[in-house]
Amino acid sequence: DLHLLYDYDAEGADGKPEKWRYEMWFFSENRIVYSIHGGPMAGRLNYQTVAFQCIRPGELWQCNWLEETGTIVSLVYDIKNAKITTMIGF
Template structure:
């Protein structure tokens, strides 16, 4: 078992952040897994909350270094959901604000899938159902896992979430020493 959890990693530059894989839990109990794939793309899996089971790869995002070791990431999903994350990884914290359109709040099950295979459905639902009022979820989170996956690693977020997956990752049972998924 490879110990890939680098909670002691020090972040200073944008390059320190890119290629990093995180697991974090919001104060409301929602658990997320998130990967800074490169300087303009993120991948993520959702393990808790109203859209648990949803996963996304190659989401275009704005990824910026605000000051040494503090990062701002923002994007709009095909669902119309807007996300803004402020990572402070040296303190194992982040603040996230998710702006869910009314339709996602009313029909979250539509989004609980591998989004990349259902972009048309996301866009269709965004047009078909109501957008407002948006459900705004501002939360602090604690980072429980920091992995050095390297940039553009398509193995990081490459399988649908399952119960206990984040524990498997934290316990070194999901990726090998080269940050490739271990065959099950």
């Protein structure tokens, strides 16, 4: 059971800097819930079936899912460096 909150540095339509906040709850071996609090997808709350992969025990995990819209998401959580990296394909 893990709860993560992270911010992306982004640029708004007006060219001004923004923060896009994402929140994720990893609550079972194959399910997550995420909520988006900033950016063009703000207000989205979604449950997803996921696949986890341990890259380095205690240090690095990968989480992948395919959304009902066809969007592919891959998230890497670097525990040691407290960093999240994502790749999203539309």
